[in-house]
Amino acid sequence: MSSKNRYEFLNERLNLSRRSFLKTTAVGSAVLTAGGLVELKTAKQARAFAYEPYPKDDQLQTVVTSCAHNCGSRHMLVAHKWKDVVVRLSTDDGRYQRDGYFGKDDRVEPQLRACLRGRSYRQRLYSAERLLYPMLRVGERGEGRFKRVSWDEALDFVVEKMNHIKNTYGPTALLDQSYAGASFGVLHKSDQIEGLLARFLGMFSCRTSSWSVPSYQGTTASSRWTFGQTEDGNEDDAFAYCKLLIMWGWNPAYTFHGGNTFMYMRKAKQNGCKFVVVDPQYTDSAAAYDAWWIPIRPNTDAAMLAGMAHYIFTNNLQDQDFINRFCQGMDAGTMPVWAQQQGMENFKDYILGKYDGEPKTPEWAARICGVAAEDIKKLADMYANTKPAALKASWAAGRNAYGEQYNRMAAAVQTMTGNVGKLGGSAEGVGKVWHAEAVAYPYDQYSNIWFASIKSDRWAHCVLNYPNVKREEIGLWQRDDATDGQIPNIKGIFWQGSDWFNQLTNINKEIAAIKKLELVVCMDSTITPSGLWADVLLPVATHFERHDVALPWYKGHYYIHRPKVIQPMGESKTDFQIFTELAYRISPVFGRDFNPKASRDYWHIDDNVDETYLRDWWNNRVMPHQGVDMSWEEFKQRGVYKFKFPRPLVAFQDQIEKGIPFKTPSGKIEILSSQLALIKDWKKTMYGYEIPAIPKWIEPWESLISPKTAKFPFHLISPHPRWRTHSIFNNCGWLRETYEQEVTLNASDAKRLGIKQGDIVEVWNDRGRVVVPVYVTERCMPSVAVLHEGVWMDLDENGVDRAGNPDFLTLDEPSPAGAFAYNTVLCNIAKTDLEHRPGWDKLATSRAHVFRRDL
Amino acid sequence: MKFQTSLFHYIVFLSAALAGGSWVLAGEIKAEQYEHARWHPMHFEPAIDQATDEQCLSCHREILDRKVLDQSPAGVKASEALAWYQTLNTYEGPQETFHRRHLVTPLAKNLMDMKCTTCHQGNNPREEAPIPPDVAMTDFTLRKMVDPETCLMCHGRNPYERMGLPGPWAESRETFQNNCLLCHAGIRTNRHRVNYLKAEAIEELGTKDADICYGCHGGRQWYRIAYPYPRHAWQGMGEEVPEWAKDRPTESQPRFRITQEQASK
Amino acid sequence: MSETIEKAKIKEAVKRRKLETYTPVKPEVQLGFVHNNVDCIGCRACEIACKDKNGLAPGPRFRRVQYIEGGTYPNVYVYKVNMSCNHCAEPACLPTCPTGAIFKRKQDGIVDIDSTLCIGCRRCEAACPFGAPQFDPVDNLVKKCNLCVDEIEAGRKPYCVMACMMRVLDIGPIEEIWDAELETPAIGPEEKVVRQVKNMANIELTKPSIGFVPHSKGRVK
Known part of the structure; x- marks a missing residue:
């Protein structure tokens, strides 16, 4: 730069004429702001929220409401309103309840803090996708x-x-x-x-x-048969009292299932509770609770549970007093006379192989479920010897072919260890316990x-x-x-x-x-x-x-x-x-x-x-x-x-402590279901096909032990995403920013297929074909593919779903009890040149991807 | 400064790219191919080492196209803003964006030879950290796409204590006649001989004005620590290595080392 | 330009300007965040609450929950590192700003940006070792976390903290956080707080005001 230009350049910028002004004001501003580093002719003091108007919460109208959608929880949303516009949302901070104050948050009345989906509600409320006219x-x-x-x-x-x-x-x-x-x-x-x-x-x-509920028909059927009711759960604060918590296919870090479940589980961890996750994926729940991860082949859960039952029976670790007092059909001694007369099978002898010559040993189970027999024994031992211990049998593993058998098998294992009706134990299942007055219409x-x-x-x-x-x-x-x-x-x-x-x-x-x-x-x-x-x-x-x-x-009251x-x-x-x-x-x-x-x-x-x-x-x-x-x-x-309860609500506590009959036909916990045992003509029931009266392992129509894997070597599961409630919120940009619709694969599978992170693949079977990016990870079991449900379908001219909705691959073949077989899917995967269509303008926010992309 | 205009680079490399045929340029990518483009191998090791600015900019051209606002929303005029470091006489022209200041403005063109890949070495945007996380691999720094240690090479603190100055340069400059070369004429490392700087131009300007030296070595000291430069040997260097320099390498990282071709320019 | 060019005056001004170096404000109390890397379920409710509070479009993210995963099947681990602005003791963003838009508050050490003074040069974004300043391509400006000063001044806590479903994110005087003396659900019984975790930029660059309860795999020696 020539010296003349340079002086002009500096003269433009230096505050020569305002030196006196700066001298007097710079002292204050220098301390507060940039330390006198900046020279501005148009001197402006930097300050917070300089944008006008920036309405602070206390200048807005506060309206308490809640989130609404289908997650099972209902967390508080607090709308901060200006005229008829919701300016922002906050959540419960302890102030709104009776005797509340800012920060009040305890076991009895915890804050009902909304999840990321609820917090994005303004994007749904004011979305371009709103229907405004017929x-x-x-x-x-x-x-x-x-x-x-x-x-x-x-x-x-x-x-x-x-x-x-x-x-x-x-x-x-x-x-x-x-x-x-x-x-x-x-x-x-x-x-x-x-x-x-x-x-x-x-x-x-x-x-x-x-009539069949997509979420959990296998689970509700099981609980009705076994316990006589679907309210088989404990309120979420009861989790804090567990000494062992087995999360079977359960990922509350994604579902936020229940008011404060995940937070009470943290309390359990701080109290020394050990956690186990039985799941094809090492989930965020597994990570947050530092759980022992037992990867299991999808749709083989009943086999593993049967192997655990075998270990417990053969090592005499069952709670025989509990079984004798409360069960029907757990073993020969608890079989009702009518069932004995008809030569019906009992659960223990089924497990021991008396009827089919196949003892359901951990080694037998290992061949089916892919979990080492030693791990099955270790878990069974832990579960039988830790009191109280909670086996939380989630709905996901029940959304399978014969999903009801998994839930019933879990209920049998919960019962044989005497963990039903006890604080710190669990009979879930469905997981509900408290009854709201639900009907104003x-x-x-x-x-x-x-x-x-x-x-x-x-x-x-x-x-x-x-x-x-x-x-x-x-x-x-x-x-x-x-x-x-x-x-x-x-x-x-x-x-x-x-x-x-x-x-x-x-x-x-x-x-x-x-x-x-x-x-x-x-x-x-x-x-x-x-x-x-x-x-x-x-x-x-x-x-x-x-x-x-x-x-x-x-959960939540x-x-x-x-x-x-x-x-x-x-x-x-x-x-x-x-x-x-x-x-x-x-x-x-x-x-x-x-x-x-x-x-x-x-x-x-x-x-x-x-x-x-x-x-x-x-x-x-x-x-x-x-x-x-x-x-x-x-x-x-x-x-x-x-509601304030003096103690955490636990399902069946009265039945166990006060001897009140269960709501089953026999008044007992029915490992042998009276209802099922008495059915003669299955075609005339809503089930259509036979269901064994005791829990049994039944091989599903598609799984990793099926010969169909020759053509379709991957087992696809489609769990609930965190960033949608099923398909709701799929259109919210804030949530879209936190995830991608992608198929999760184990790194060894990806390597074998020549697929690397970010490749686009086709996932297909005889029923359909979808196109998605891949997420390559060590957190997923080999031969398992994970594709989250709920993405909005986007078909191309050839009928290929470019958005990646797994329900193009699922089979409309329900389990006899009505369980949707969402997780009973074999498929194949290969790299493709077809484009994935995320259904959202990614280019508009590409900067977030290129420079700041998380996840 | 021959062969240094960006335009010239563009033409040279465009031809190379078309001849080679293996690289994707923006014109070949449709909007719906964003997913594929985003994960193009060019974005990752090892291909990124061969990526040219022209290839990078063919998609990311807003890096150079985008200008600062003429005035801020509250009316601060860019033409009337001046940071203290902008009073240095190597600093000129209107307010510019960070990327343009490092690539195309006169100072950048005269004294530096930076490329996109000098800073951007490419990493998997899905990976927050190497697997397993490794404290030694600081090029993954939890979501910064550029390792701040790279910035530190020029924007670190001036370690005046190590040079035996009585105080920070701003205070002691008068004592030393505002002349870095008073001492550093003898104590000369060849650390400017790296592929992202133009050593001769820096040396030449440095003899004229110590502010040129200070501009990097402490002037724009965004960070509160100094960069632990490699200890290049120089003629007359003492035998004894001072305590603070004991663990230092004696050469720049391989990727910054100057090639024969560049050295001959 | 109506003013005449007075070379002597300019020279004097430049000389004066060159002597200016950045001396960070020493706050009366330095507030900062604490995050439990292990117990965090990574749900990002904090991120969304922040975006809602600050009216951000998809793109800029004041708060970023970062996932770190490692190991080899089946021995894997996962943890989260959650950062917004670390309200550094010696912020690198601040001295880069040519318009004085960035400032550090004396009373609580909050580093704030007045984006109405920003011309969008993005130097601060580049200088921050932690990725706090966020470029908003719609407004052509940089914006960032200000620790919800409006909520702080109202006697409450920032939106992200009050959004945390697991209660693993909190704020407090940073010295108390580092000594694990702050009474907060974010720090469990017997848990220690560290200032740095693996793969985080060198804290000596800017001295960030943040503490973490680290994962065993995230500890630095």
């Missing part, structure tokens, strides 16, 4: 082309079609595929069995119900009317093969009238709070089936991959936009008030409003009966009616039934009611 399909079904229409047009369209379908095809023609995905509250309830849609279609007298004889009921993942099979379908193929529920065994003629589907088209098994078969329907209605707050296949999209207000009360349905935080966006209406109005359009009587506290004005003004339902529920049910002394008004003002 839409009618204009293209081919599945093409995704819609036009905006008025509510009148949309509702009249639906009513006309409903009437036509019912009159033409009869009372089984409309399939209820509601689910707890979008609207699980005490009033605005979407639910598979008894929600608002069930009531609506039932009262309309045209409803085929879907109208609940009467119309609540669950159905004319046919099928296994939920057999609808496509039913539609495609009607009328040449056998009842056992679709798990038809028995009826007491002449229609028993009648195959439903399904011609329409309703989705309410449900993305089932994306979430059930064998999507390609669903695609073939849906083309045969005459009406597909989707009611949701955002567009969903299911919605793209609908004929009509009805925009539903989120739980931020209507009045309700949240309840946890898994509290209610959280959900006021109408903001006005419904666009033209969205609540589910309850939509059904009420549809009912009125069908007939005024229907409308009045469907929503007895409302008039037809409910379509326009729902506040007073919803308030009445909720207040009545609180005053007539919660307060008297649950000993709550907080008034409805106080509850509304505070936003949360936390």
Whole structure:
């Protein structure tokens, strides 16, 4: 630079004319800021939150509400509002409960802190994917082309079609595929069995119900048979009292299943509890609790548990007193007379190989499950000799072919060691114990009317093969009238709070089936991959936009008030409003009966009616039934009611301590199930196929010990992701930033296939084909591939899913008890030149990938 | 400064790239191929060692294209901002971005010869750390894509105590006639002879103005420690190694060593 | 430029400027974070809470939960190192800033950036050994964690800390954290706190105000 230029350059920048100004102010600013390092002619003092306006929390309106979706927990969200806009969300900090204060957080009343999904709620609430107006399909079904229409047009369209379908095809023609995905509250309830849609279609007298629950049908079946109820769990604070906790396929660090489960488990660890993880993956739960990782081949859990039972029996480590007092069919001595007379098998002799000449030794189990016999023995020894010890048998291993056998085997092992009904032990299973008063919506004889009921993942099979379908193929529920065994003629589907088209098994078969329907209605707050296949999209207000009360349905004991935080966006209406109005359009009587506290004005003004339902529920049910002394008004003002229990709730404590009978037919823990033992004609049950009366290992139709591995050498599992609740939140950029949809492979497998980190692969079997990036790791068992469920499908012109939805590969073959076989999948994997489509504008945030990419 | 304009580099390497045919350039990549491009082998060892600036910039060209704001949201004009280190007389031109200051501005072109790969050595963006984590492998520093130790080579503290100065250079410069070469004419290492600097130009300018030396050796001292430079031998170096220099290597890291070709320029 | 060029005046000013070196503020109390690398489940609720609080688009991440995994099947391990801004005692970002946008608070040692003064030169981003300053490509500016000074001033704790489902992230006076004297659920019974873990940049570069309960595989000697 020439010296002349240089002086000009400096003269421009140096504060020559302002020296006096700087001299006086620089002292203060120098200390506070850059130490006098900077010369600015336009001197500005740096300060916090210089952006205006930056509203601080205390300058905003604070509204307590909760998250809503289908994780089993309901954590608190606190909206900080400016006018009708949620500016930010925080969560429970101890202030909102009675006698609360900032930071209050103890065992009895812990804070209900929301997870990453809940914290991203503003992105769902204000997402570009929100449905704001009713839409009618204009293209081919599945093409995704819609036009905006008025509510009148949309509702009249639906009513006309409903009437036509019912009159033409009869009372089984409309399939209820509601689910707890979008609207699980005490009033605005979407639910598979008894929600608002069930009531609506039932009262309309045209409803085929879907009875098997995708999440945990194997587990609930097992708990009902074994313990007589699904409430087999302990409240989450009970985990703090475990001395040994075996997390069997359980990853609470991903699911956040239960209010503060993971935190109480940390307390257990600090109290010296030892942790074991039996899982094909070394999960984050395994890491956080420093667990002994036992990698196991998917869908072989019952075999390993049988091997443990063998070790326990042959070393006489079982709690024989407990068995003698509480069990039916655990061994010869606990067999009921009727079963002995019929020469039925008991569990111990099955394990010892008395019936089939095959003792279920740890060595036998090792050949099936891939866990060394020594490790099986060691774990069995630890479990039998540590008191109390919790075997937490998760749902995941039950989402398998014969998943119910795994859950029943686990229940048998829990029982033989005397860990049922004891603090620090566990009979889970399902895992629920505390009962919320869950129903504020109208609940009467119309609540669950159905004319046919099928296994939920057999609808496509039913539609495609009607009328040449056998009842056992679709798990038809028995009826007491002449229609028993009648195959439903399904011609329409309703989705309410449900993305089932994306979430059930064998999507390609669903695609073939849906083309045969005459009406597909989707009611949701955002567009969903299911919605793209609908004929009509009805925009539903989120739980931020209507009045309700949240309840946890898994663990946790509290209610959280959900006021109408903001006005419904666009033209969205609540589910309850939509059904009420549809009912009125069908007939005024229907409308009045469907929503007895409302008039037809409910379509326009729902506040007073919803308030009445909720207040009545609180005053007539919660307060008297649950000993709550907080008034409805106080509850509304505070936003949360936390129940306080003198001791952690433990399922079956009364049965064990006070001798109260179990709710099974025998009053015992039924290792031999009376119900199953007495079934003669399996085809006439909803199971369709035989289920052994005692827990047994049954080889699944696809697994790593199958000869099918010659063609499809990988076992695919599809666990729940942390960054979505099933498919909800898949569209949130903040969450997308924390993960990728990718298939996890063990490093040795990847090496063998010439695949390295970041390669794009095809994962396929005879049912479908998906394209995803690979995550190569040592944390996954060899020959196992992991692909998280719930990603929004994205088909290319050849029917290949470029988004990587594992349900293109799953089989729509449920277990006899109804368990979805989500994790019973063999597949193959190879590198591909096809592009993965993450369904989100990655280039827009590529910087995060290139420079700051985590995970 | 012959052969040094970026444009010239571009042309040379573009031809090379097209002739070689093995490298991907931005023009060949469609937006939907982002996933594949992101994991292109060029981003990783060992291929990244051969990557040219032209190849890097064909995708990451916003590194040079992007300019600072004319004024900040609160109205601070870039043209009127001046950090203390910008008063050094090698420092010129308008406010520039960090990358441009290291690659294309006059100081960068005159005294440095930095390439994208001088700092960016490529690592797996999915890996937070080497497996197993290794304290010795500081080039993985938990999410920084560039090892701060590389920055430290120029932006470390001036270790005046080791030079036996009575105080920091800012205080003692008058005592030494503001002339680094007063001492360092004799105590000369050849540490500027590395492939990311232009040693002759630095030496030449350094004789004219000690601020040139200070500009790197303490002037822009973002970090509070000094870089432990390799102890290149120089003529007349004492036999005894001082305590603080005992564990030091005697040569630069191999990747910074100057090649014959460069040395002849 | 209306001002006339007075060479002598400029020379004097330059001379004065050259003598300026950066002397970090010595805060009355230095606040900092503590994170339990082992008990953290890596859920990133803290990250999302932070993004919501600060209104960030996908891209810039003030807080970063970093996963470290190692070992060979089946003997593997995983732990997390969670950092936002470490509010260093001697921040490297601060002296790089040509507009004085970055400052360190005397009362609590918080290093903050007034992004309204930022011209987007990204020097601070490059200088930080820990990746704290985050470039926002939409605004063409650098932004970063300010430890939620508004919450601190209201007598509460930052959003990330109050988001932690496992209660393994906390703040406090950093000396108390390093001595494991701070009463906090982040530090378990008998647990010690370290200032550095493996693969973290040399803390002597800037003296970050952060403590970790390390994983056994993450310890440095």
